[in-house]
Amino acid sequence: MTIITIKKGTKYYEQSEILHDIHFTLEQGERVTILGKSGSGKTTFLKILAGLVAFDSGSYEKAEVKISYISQKPVLFSHMTVLENVVFPLKCQKIARKQREAIGREFLEKSQLSKWADMYPYELSGGQQQRVSVARALISKPDLLLMDEPFSSLDVRLGREMRQWVFSQIEDLHIAAVFVTHHYEEAKIFSERILLMEKGLLTQASETEIDAFFGDGMSWEGVYYPLSDWYLASEGIPVHIESSLVLYGQRYWSVILENTGEQKFIIAGDEAVNLGEKTCIAPVRRKQDA
Known part of the structure; x- marks a missing residue:
């Protein structure tokens, strides 16, 4: 209605x-x-x-x-x-x-x-x-x-x-x-x-407008990707898992970039990881193109 x-x-x-x-x-x-x-x-x-x-x-x-x-x-x-x-x-x-x-x-x-x-x-x-x-x-x-x-x-x-x-x-x-x-x-x-x-x-x-508004997103191999395109991966940019939660059926990850200490909020990925664990993030498109 x-x-x-x-x-x-x-x-x-x-x-x-x-x-x-x-x-x-x-x-x-x-x-x-x-x-x-x-x-x-x-x-x-x-x-x-x-x-x-x-x-x-x-x-x-x-x-x-x-x-x-x-x-x-x-x-x-x-x-x-x-x-x-x-x-x-x-x-x-x-x-x-x-x-x-x-x-x-x-x-x-x-x-x-x-x-x-x-x-x-x-x-x-x-x-x-x-x-x-x-x-x-x-x-x-x-x-x-x-x-x-x-x-x-x-x-x-x-x-x-x-x-x-x-x-x-x-x-x-x-x-x-x-x-x-x-x-x-x-x-x-x-x-x-x-x-x-x-x-x-x-x-x-x-x-793109959402990520531009928040000033978020990262470059990978010379290409800029909004945060919505990143996921947890076995290789890529090193991060530490800060927190994880599930809302409305979707899992969300808060990660800390190892090299800068910045916090990023990743909204894709289903890997089984523990809080504080060291892993990596990479763009979804890279995974799809592989």
């Missing part, structure tokens, strides 16, 4: 065109990532999808769906405890207090925030506040989740844990999601579709 259809959407701010001739559709359960430099119009577009801002021209059709929005910075009620903040959407749905608090404590446990349930936002770190925002957005089981770099304020370990939990919730509940990020790993493991916002234009991003 199509839940959003936009045709020729245009938005101005102080006579400057922020979004130009946007065409966009979103299906129920579809996961879309939007890449773009700061000031390209990504956040404005998310706010329009959320109904917080309107296009100045063009058409925007939206089905009757429940929407949750996670902004870059946490926006919490300062006079409410962590638990009260998280269960606020359930209160708006007139769910009984005992029931909503039980659901809220379960979400706080998944977000590793249980021990702060009775504290107020000012007593938490910025990363903890953002985790509260994430839990509040998911607790009502929305049909559409809009995320504007929600994990950027979290440390690497916690950000990865939260990311995996959020993405699993999205998949399990068949939630449609639009995700703005500057993180290569997040874009690659999350999306069915990756779009590029540039100077107010929204277009489908090619693999």
Whole structure:
């Protein structure tokens, strides 16, 4: 089912065109990532999808769906405890207090925030506040989740844990999601579709454009290959395996280049290796051409 259809959407701010001739559709359960430099119009577009801002021209059709929005910075009620903040959407749905608090404590446990349930936002770190925002957005089981770099304020370990939990919730509940990020790993493991916002234009991003955006990719025998073309191999560029995970049926590898110490995120390969093991990476095309 199509839940959003936009045709020729245009938005101005102080006579400057922020979004130009946007065409966009979103299906129920579809996961879309939007890449773009700061000031390209990504956040404005998310706010329009959320109904917080309107296009100045063009058409925007939206089905009757429940929407949750996670902004870059946490926006919490300062006079409410962590638990009260998280269960606020359930209160708006007139769910009984005992029931909503039980659901809220379960979400706080998944977000590793249980021990702060009775504290107020000012007593938490910025990363903890953002985790509260994430839990509040998911607790009502929305049909559409809009995320504007929600994990950027979290440390690497916690950000990865939260990311995996959020993405699993999205998949399990068949939630449609639009995700703005500057993180290569997040874009690659999350999306069915990756779009590029540039100077107010929204277009489908090619693999080359994605890798160019993140500044990633490597040369091999005089040919430049995006990271999406590399796999674990018995010969090639020496690396050490840092971590491995499986999401949506695909295995992903985080590797450290032996000669430079750089981290690269490789999204192809099924070899059985152990963390810390020394191996190599090589372009997929080299394997296919051999």
